[in-house]
Structure formats: C-alpha cells, structure tokens
Amino acid sequence: MALPVHGAAAPDVSAPGRPRYHQATIDDLGTALAEVTFVVVDLETTGGSPKDSAITEIGAVKVRGGQVIGEFQTLVDPGHAIPPYISVLTGITTMMVAAAPRIAAVLPGFLEFARGTVLVAHNAPFDLGFLRAACEASGVAWPAFASVDTAVLARRLLTRDEVPNCKLGTLAPFFSARTQPTHRALDDARATVDVLHGLFERLGPLGVTSLEELTGLTRQVDPRRRRKRHLAEHVPHGPGVYVFRGPGDEPLYVGTSGDLRTRVRSYFSAGEQRSRMTEMITLAERIEALPCAHDLEAAVRELRLIAQHKPRYNKRSRFPERALWVRLTDEPFPRLSVVRREVPGAGTFLGPFPDRRAAESAVAAVHESLPLRQCTGRLSLTVLGSACALAGMGRCGAPCTGAQSREEYASVAEVFAAAVDHDPRGLIAPLLERVERLATEGRYEDAAELRDRAAVLVRAVRRRQRLASLAAVPELVLARPDGEGGWQLSVVRNGRLVAAGVAVRGRSVRGYLADLRVTAETTTTPEGELAATVEETELVLRWMEKPGTRLVDVTGTLASRTPGTGDYSGFLALVEAGRAERDPFADNRALGTRSQPDRVTPGRPPEPGRRSRPRPDGRTPGRRGRSATGLASPS
Structure with a gap:
C-alpha cells in the first residue's frame, strides 16, 4: 500500500470508503500558463507622468489558453484639454473625450473585468503606474494583481540579432501580429496579445510552463553573481x-x-540586471568598504x-580633465575658442561644459549676441587685411581692416567678460529679444534653436558665478543635523572639502570642530581659485543649499556679485517645461532587466549579452517634435 506523502500527493476517492494516493508531477506544483487568465492592458494618456497627466483611453483584452475571451475599451475624459502633440500622436482630441466618462466612473468596470487575472502590459510600470495613481485619486482600492511586462520578457528571450530593440512597434511585425500598434489603446493591447503569445512560444524549449517559472525568468539572478554573494558579508551599514x-x-x-551594506548586497539580487555589472562582479575578488562621516564626504571620495x-x-x-571651456583670448582683438583647461590669467573663461556640442552651442549664442570676430588668426595692429562676409552681414566690426579700433572692439569684448563675472544682461537680452521676434514672425524652429542656445549660455554663466563665489572663500564650515541630535560637519577651503566629521549628541560642537580644523587638509591653490574639480565643488554647493544646512563659520566673504543670473530663472524654468512637453513619454527608468538580453539555453546558465546602452521602452515616439511653448514670452 502506498503511503501518503505530505505536499506531494493527492487523494483519489474513486474507490468507496478507501482513499488512494497518486504521486504529483513537477508540472502539478505550479500554475500552468495554459490555465492562467491574462488581461493585456494599454493606456493612452496626456503625458508621461501620472503626477501631471491623465488617462484618455483604456483598452484591454482578456485571454486564456491562447484564446481571446473578452475585450474592454473606453475613452476617458481627462478633465482638461488634450495637448495638440498628444492628439497628433494618438488621434484622440479634446472633442472626442468631451462626452466620455471620468476615470472614477471607468475604474470599477475595468477592475471587475480584470478581477482574478494576471495583468500584462508593454512597459508595465507606465500603465500600471497610471492605474494605481487613478485608483488612489478616486479612493478606489487597487487589487493585488500579479503582472507580466512583455518588454522585460522580450529582453530576456530575444537577442539583438533578431530585433534591434524591444519597442512594441518592432516586436509586433517580428511576431506577425494581426494588429499593428497605432497609439490607440485597444489596437496596442491586441498587438501586445500577439507579442505575448509569440514570447510564450520561446518558453517551451526552456522548460518554462508555469506562471511561477515565468516570474522567476523575468527576475532571475545570474548564477555568477549569486556565487559572489559572500563578498558582501563584511560590509558595514552607514554612509x-x-x-x-x-x-x-x-x-x-x-x-x-x-x-553601504544594503547597496552592496543589491548587486547580488535580481534588482541588479545591468550586463556590465554582471561582468564586473564575475571578475571581482573582494569588496573594499570605506565608511564616511556623511553623504557629502562619501560623494566627494567617490x-x-x-x-x-x-x-x-x-x-x-x-x-574630469576632459572638460571643455570657452575662452575669450588675451590679445588686442580677442576671440572665442574652445579649450581643454582653464589657465588663470590667459583670458576670460566660461565653463566647464560637458561636451563639445554644448560648448559650441554657447559660442554660437555669444556670436548671435555680440559682433566678435570669428577668424582664427592673430590680428596685427599695423598690417591691415580685407573684410570677410561676416562684416558685410553686420556680424563683425571688421577690426582687421581698421574699421574698428582696439578700444571700440574692447567695449564689445567687455560685455562677454562682464557676463561671466557678474552681469549677463548685455549678453543675454539681445538673444531673448531675437527669440521673441522670431516667434512673432512664426519662425518657431529658428526661435526654438536660438532659445536652447541661450539656455545653455545662461546655465554656463550661472554655474561659473556660483563656483567663483565658493572659490573666493578661504574657509567655511557647514553643519547639518544628523537626525539623532548630533551634527554633520564639513570644512571647505576654496571649494574643496578638506575635513568631515560628526559631532554626536552630547559632544561640544565647537570643541570637535577645533580638532577637525587641525587635522584638515591644507590647500596649496592660489587665492581665489578652485582647489578642487568642478564636480566636487558643485557637490559642496548642493550640500550647502539643502534645507537645514547651517553656516557655522566663514573666513573671508561668501557672496555673489549682482545682478547675477537670478532674473533668468523663469526663462530656464520655461525652457525645461518646454522640453518635457516636446517629449512627454520620456522616461529613463530602467525596466529592471539588462539592456542586452541573456541568451538562455536549456540546462545552461545564461550567457551575458553584448554591452550596450539602454534601449527605448517602446512608448517613446520615434521622432521628437519641436514645440513653440514659451517662445512668445521667453523671459
């Protein structure tokens, strides 16, 4: 007689009065995919974030065992006008949703349609994030749905040789979907159904037949990383x-x-899916932990x-040595050039810029505002030459022909020097006036291009002036509460963090600070110049400007010369808002998978894919359009 095995056998009551048992198979231990009911959902929205956007359409398809058993579709009134660029993208206009129900009336019907199923979406964080936010705003409880992300699954099962990216528009034709994505909710949901079934066909050879195995596949930990978990055992908590x-x-x-401990341990969990990190951990032999007094010291040491x-x-x-600067040369008729490093006394320097494109954009903006010469040779005070085309266009005073004296040209160059030092109005005002004029004339593309150049220039000037204000201070001491009754202390000299510590609760801050100053690093930089890299000084500035930070002591003067760039804060905010509207679906969050999928083979551990940059997630429009938002009143 067979003995019952707990958890692995089930009674058979076919024989009256005498239970019998049979051994369960491995397939019985999970929920077979063929028995799972999936609801594939897609949303159309007025933007890329539920914080400032709303749902305009919900489309959903219910499938089970490869068969469609129901569909759900409705337009939704977002409560405000739909932006024109969204209407162009989706075809949904404000008039179309005027008579549609609000989301609070739609949610109960959708949740009932999806009750007891597994939700599926392409880039699930986007769609489910909007649905959760709508439930919270409407006072409706969000059920504990299991979910599957077809974008994540595609990255696990497909290779770059098969598809160049994992956008829905790329996967649908690859799997011969009967419906092509159109940026309408129901069409996109139907296309996602075919993509889901196409991906399921890839699971059979891998032995993935249950919902639990499918979930494990999308969150599996590379065995090479799992074997290195012991490296994190000694890492302490704290910054x-x-x-x-x-x-x-x-x-x-x-x-x-x-x-430190929580962060380091995350490299050996399913949360870390970057292929280059898997490669790095495979090579790693040990992890060195360097505890710091607080987050500023940690960021600077990094x-x-x-x-x-x-x-x-x-x-x-x-x-950091590759940063670029825009230099106004030190010569009788100075010109602008892009250089690799700042040399004190060799002219006026603006920067640094992260790349050549940004530096050249700032140079182009300056040339739009000031008639500085653009020729590269050194001009003689005695030997005269011939004027170039720029002189005829009024873009240069032609000092090479003697038409402009050294003093007259110096007054033009002084506008740039004054802008870098303290007063950018003479440099920026002509640019914004031209932006407004171009927009009034309907030349929105030209206006947008000039506006963006002006924004690069304003940011660079602001950055330069902020750095200069800190570089001029021989020493300052900053303090922040540590949350436990003590104080986090930082000693900064000429923009460089030279000492950091924590005066714990009950200890004299002044006494501890005196000891900290004695052991602080001594800077050897000439007075008034930065003693650290620009990135480090900006970390100090951000720490100093956090709410709750106190200035304990200062040697010298911590100040910025007026008028500065404060008047252009509204302009910069307008440019940033316009950039968000031009690309409403821009979302740089990682999907929790590797940018290049692993090639998974039955019986073998995954092989790392090629290193590559993260690919778009399929919701971003293929081409970014330009918007004239804010061009009529840039300042």
Whole structure:
C-alpha cells in the first residue's frame, strides 16, 4: 500500500470508503500558463507622468489558453484639454473625450473585468503606474494583481540579432501580429496579445510552463553573481564608498551609498540586471568598504577615487580633465575658442561644459549676441587685411581692416567678460529679444534653436558665478543635523572639502570642530581659485543649499556679485517645461532587466549579452517634435 506523502500527493476517492494516493508531477506544483487568465492592458494618456497627466483611453483584452475571451475599451475624459502633440500622436482630441466618462466612473468596470487575472502590459510600470495613481485619486482600492511586462520578457528571450530593440512597434511585425500598434489603446493591447503569445512560444524549449517559472525568468539572478554573494558579508551599514577590486586588486567599480551594506548586497539580487555589472562582479575578488562621516564626504571620495583610478566599469566622472571651456583670448582683438583647461590669467573663461556640442552651442549664442570676430588668426595692429562676409552681414566690426579700433572692439569684448563675472544682461537680452521676434514672425524652429542656445549660455554663466563665489572663500564650515541630535560637519577651503566629521549628541560642537580644523587638509591653490574639480565643488554647493544646512563659520566673504543670473530663472524654468512637453513619454527608468538580453539555453546558465546602452521602452515616439511653448514670452 502506498503511503501518503505530505505536499506531494493527492487523494483519489474513486474507490468507496478507501482513499488512494497518486504521486504529483513537477508540472502539478505550479500554475500552468495554459490555465492562467491574462488581461493585456494599454493606456493612452496626456503625458508621461501620472503626477501631471491623465488617462484618455483604456483598452484591454482578456485571454486564456491562447484564446481571446473578452475585450474592454473606453475613452476617458481627462478633465482638461488634450495637448495638440498628444492628439497628433494618438488621434484622440479634446472633442472626442468631451462626452466620455471620468476615470472614477471607468475604474470599477475595468477592475471587475480584470478581477482574478494576471495583468500584462508593454512597459508595465507606465500603465500600471497610471492605474494605481487613478485608483488612489478616486479612493478606489487597487487589487493585488500579479503582472507580466512583455518588454522585460522580450529582453530576456530575444537577442539583438533578431530585433534591434524591444519597442512594441518592432516586436509586433517580428511576431506577425494581426494588429499593428497605432497609439490607440485597444489596437496596442491586441498587438501586445500577439507579442505575448509569440514570447510564450520561446518558453517551451526552456522548460518554462508555469506562471511561477515565468516570474522567476523575468527576475532571475545570474548564477555568477549569486556565487559572489559572500563578498558582501563584511560590509558595514552607514554612509560610505565601496570599491569592487579585481584579480590584481585593481579597482573595477567605485560607488557610494547612504547605507553601504544594503547597496552592496543589491548587486547580488535580481534588482541588479545591468550586463556590465554582471561582468564586473564575475571578475571581482573582494569588496573594499570605506565608511564616511556623511553623504557629502562619501560623494566627494567617490569622485576622487574615480578620477584617480579611472575604473573600467564606471561611466561618469572618470576624466574630469576632459572638460571643455570657452575662452575669450588675451590679445588686442580677442576671440572665442574652445579649450581643454582653464589657465588663470590667459583670458576670460566660461565653463566647464560637458561636451563639445554644448560648448559650441554657447559660442554660437555669444556670436548671435555680440559682433566678435570669428577668424582664427592673430590680428596685427599695423598690417591691415580685407573684410570677410561676416562684416558685410553686420556680424563683425571688421577690426582687421581698421574699421574698428582696439578700444571700440574692447567695449564689445567687455560685455562677454562682464557676463561671466557678474552681469549677463548685455549678453543675454539681445538673444531673448531675437527669440521673441522670431516667434512673432512664426519662425518657431529658428526661435526654438536660438532659445536652447541661450539656455545653455545662461546655465554656463550661472554655474561659473556660483563656483567663483565658493572659490573666493578661504574657509567655511557647514553643519547639518544628523537626525539623532548630533551634527554633520564639513570644512571647505576654496571649494574643496578638506575635513568631515560628526559631532554626536552630547559632544561640544565647537570643541570637535577645533580638532577637525587641525587635522584638515591644507590647500596649496592660489587665492581665489578652485582647489578642487568642478564636480566636487558643485557637490559642496548642493550640500550647502539643502534645507537645514547651517553656516557655522566663514573666513573671508561668501557672496555673489549682482545682478547675477537670478532674473533668468523663469526663462530656464520655461525652457525645461518646454522640453518635457516636446517629449512627454520620456522616461529613463530602467525596466529592471539588462539592456542586452541573456541568451538562455536549456540546462545552461545564461550567457551575458553584448554591452550596450539602454534601449527605448517602446512608448517613446520615434521622432521628437519641436514645440513653440514659451517662445512668445521667453523671459
């Protein structure tokens, strides 16, 4: 007689009065995909974030065992006008939704349609995020749905040789979907159904037949990372810097966190899916933890270590020496040039800029505002030449022909020098006037291009003036409450963090600060110049400007010369708002998967894919349009 096995057998009551048992198979331990009811949902919205946008259409398809068993579709009144660029993208206009129900009336019907199912969406965080936010705003409880993201699943099962990206518009024709995506909710949901079934066909050879195995596939931890979990055992809690070191004890990757142990352990969990991190962890032999007094010290030490060692798996801040500057040369008839480093006394410098494109954009903006010469040669005070085309266009005073004296040209160049130092009005005002004139004439493309150049210039001037104000201070002491009755302290000299510590509750802050100053680093930079990289000084500035930070002591004067760039804050905010409206679906959040999917083979661990940049998630329009938002009143 067979003995019952707990959890692995089920009674058979076919024989009266005598239960019998049979051994369950592995397939019985999970929910078979063929028995799961999925609701594939897609939304159309007025923008990319539920914080400032609303749903305009819901489309959903209910499927089970490969068969469609129901559909749900409705327009939704968002409560405000639909932006024109959204109407162009989706075809949904304000008139179309005028008689539609509001989202509070739609949600109960949709939730009833989806009750007891697994939700599926292409880029699920977008659609489910909007639905959750709508439920919260309407006072409706959000059920605990299980969910599947077809974008995530596609990245796990497909390779770059098969599809160039995992957009819905790319996957639908690849899987021969009967409905092509049209940016209408029901059509996109129907296309996603065919994509889902196409992806399910890829699961069979992998032995994935249950919902639990499907969930594990989308969140699986690479076994090579799992085997290295012991490296994080010694890492303490608290703020600091961590360094992954390779076989030769060389730094592979440097990072920072407010909680070292939690952050380092996350590299060995399903939350870390970047392929380059898997490659890095595979090479790592040990993890060095460097506890710090507070988050500013940790961020600064991270920057310095990255700049010093240039770890191969860090992408940013490895080459601060490659920053670019715009220089107004020191000569009788100065001109603008883009240079690699700032040399005190060699002219007026504006920057730094992150790349050549930004630097050249600022130069173009200056040339739009000021008639500075654009020729590259050094002009003689005695030997005269011939004028170029720019002189005939009024874009240059032609000092090369003697038409403009050295003093007259100096007054033009002084406008740029004054803008960098303290007063950008003479440089920026002509640009904004021209932007407004172009917009009035209906030349929106030209106006938008000039507006963006002006914004780059204003940001660069603001950054330069902020850095100069801190570079001029020989020493200042900053303090922030640590949340436990003590104070986080930072000593800064000429923009460089030279000491950091925490005066715990009950300890004299003044006494601890005196000890901190004695042990602080001594800077050797000439007076008035930055003693640190620009990135480090900007970290100090941001820490100083956080709510709750106190200025304990200052040697010298901490001030910015007026009028500064304060008058252009509204202009910069307008430009940022216009950029968000031009690309309403821009969303840089990671989908929780690797940018290049692993090639999964039955019986073998996943192989890492090629290193690549993250791809779009399928909801961003293929081409970014320009908007004239704010052009009529840029300032």
